Amino acid sequence: MGSIIRILLVSINILLALFIFQNGFLLKRQEILSKSSCSDAHAQPGQTCWMKQQYQRVILILVDALRYDFLIPIDENTKKSKEEWYYRGQMKNIEKLVKSGNVSIGTLLADPPTTTLQRLKALTTGTLPTFIDAGDNFSPDAVISEDSFVYQAAQLGKNVTLLGDDTWLSLFPNQFSKTAAYDSFDINDLNTVDDKIAPILQDEMLNSNSSIIIAHFLGVDHCGHKFGPSHPVMADTLRKMDRIIGQTIETMKSDDHGMTSTGDHGGESENEIRAGILVHSKKHQIILPERPIHQIDIVPTISLLMGLPIPFSNLGTVITQLFTRDLWEIAVGMNYEQVKRFAETYAAQKNFGELHSHTIRDSNTMEEQLDTMSRIQTLLRVSWTQFDDAYINAGIFSLVEAIMFLITNEVMSLEWIxxxxxCGLLQAALLTDKTDSDGSARTLLLMTLAVSCLSSIISMCHKALQIRISIKSMLSAKVIGPILVIIHSISLFSNSYVVYEAQVVRYFLQSLVTLVFLEKLRSTALRPRKPFKLNFLWKFVNQDQNLIIFTLIMVGLRSEPIFHRCREEEVGCDTYYPSRQAGSLTRDAQVVRLLFALGSLAVANLSVFKYYGLRDTKSQIESNSKRSSETIRILSATSWLHIAIIVLHSVFASLTHDVSRANLSAHSLSVISLICAVLAWREGNSAICAHFLLMPVYILFGDGLIPAIIIFIAVSVLIAEFVSREFIASTIALLIPLGFYHLGHSPVISSIPWNAAFVGIPGGTALRVLPALFVLFHLNFSAISSIFVISSESESSQKMSAPNTAWTLTETLVLMTIRATLTCLVSSIHRRHLMVWKIFAPKFIFECILTIVFIFSANFFLIYRQFFGEKFKNSEAKINKLH
Structure with missing residues (x-):
């Protein structure tokens, strides 16, 4: 019980330490809530508010995820690759309009993170998002409090109509005069939103008095999530959007103005940040610049075109080509005054001297004003990436202290409790009282941590003096395993090693398993042998079978590249069929992948019931044994029904796209699997119980990754049987990150498996907690399943008593925390690195999530083992006697 309390309390300290570091590293930009007003600028003669309204109406069509290369026309003689065939040259109406000179297209650059909420915020306020703002994309209560052109239009009594994505309603509550908004969460629904708002858009253009009409279409984005760009459905979706845009332009009256732009969501790759913009006006011909236009530039442009004040926090620059030439200087001048006013306010609040030096100088010509706005924008991009060194240092120091405490204090006394x-209360106080103006909580926490560290250092020195250190002891199993984990953690200081981490961690884990194999080989060679018998290697293979297990483990580890999901920075990396979207594959490839999954399930099912099910023995004469045997045989027969349902679900989800039947099959499998798992548990067979619990997991991951799960579970079971206790903690610490990559993940925001959120759940559900848990389970399956390695190892080893199991978990927790601590240190040191938000910050987030999930899983396992494990173990022992 003392070991459980010790691990539980230190786990809480580690969790709080990670959150303290996060609060210092991933800071949000502090918003200025001031609003612009008509009196802020020198209005044109005869005008009461800034600039004369140029158009009676602006129609803003947002086609979510429409990349620039989707939009541009191509020459008929241009050769298209097989992948480009479905998304290049599909928008014929736009192609005709461009050739006739009625519209102009250009490149629109989105500032990462390219999640939906951040893109809408930039498109309406003109502000730049920060990395941690991406977390708000999953908050149902996100509201834009800063100034925006939507707010300004409502303040001046102009009607604003919203059609499409319902995200706008949460961002701008009570600011639209008319809405036709629909749920945007269901990526399986490609047509409902677009088909419903298309006729409403036409009616609004003809009959409404709205000054601004916003139509947000989702079909292209949902199609990209489900099928990818290289699919016939994408071609159909693009052609439908082409018809809608063409009809919109035809319906526009002579004084209307239309604009379409797009935003994607995810990371910072070229395809994610380069969107397309199409502009049409019948007042005068518009030719957009060849240079890319920033999305935030739309904000001051729309504001001045509609005679609105530019939002106070805007950093965008007006697109002068949308104004007549005689208004260029006026538009740029008003934009300059607004940006300067915001910069002066920000510099005064933040004591930002360098920014103030740019605002005190007057810029009189249009060129000077554009140059000054560009400089101010550059400075603010840097300043908004803020860090709180005090929180960062406190978080890292807390993690170091927790590691030292776990290493040196094996017995948990009342004083340490x-x-x-x-210590935990002080950490919680620092998290909750973010102001801490006098720094008292932080100072007291640091003093407490320093005392603990000093005590740990004294304890380590005392133990070191009592231990005779030799070369042999330094190369022992207890030392080499942790050294490999630490070397892997240190390698994360290099961005290249983060990018290619899958190969690095696979190399270290293979080295560790090889070391275990050599240890077993050496111990076998030292055994006394009778003369004239077969050599020890032949005996080793046939009797111990360690060579076979070693080979199987190495083959399983080497299979990771088959399921590896490449990231943008990995040169020469190919993502193979198992990790690709099912919709992006040909029908033949989908069938082959499904057959491969079926074969893997069949082999796994046969193996489980052969090696863990009851066998016919003489001891089964007893009635109780016969009943157990009959139950296992029934479960064995039922298992094939599970496999059939999994195959049917894949057919419905990937081949026929029948969402309702796919959901029904997922629900049916979950219920049947739970019943069978309970029956197996009552019979005391934990292996078969786990086998049935895995059945819904196969559906969650999809048919492509079913072989990956089976291989990973098989490797984990073999490692539990093969690796000795001295190596088990280091092996698990390396197996968890390798499993993360083996199961088709990558530490990139855009690679989060959103498809898992819709397995068995209707997309329009108001309950978002369950989909979020599905995504987290998908991401952290390796951390959760690693606990079963310790469980299996403890059950297979007579020496693995409850205290030994707790100590193994403690060793693993120490190694996991060391890697998390070094990841925090890497992020802190590289916080001004060019790749911090593209490589180091995502790595920090995913590593911390893995560590947190492991901590929760480990504590749950210990508590379960303490209160329920003994009863279950006794029940299982009776069954094992029958083998």
């Missing part, structure tokens, strides 16, 4: 509780 009180200390750790107090």
């Amino acid at each position: 009180i200390y750790r509780t107090g």
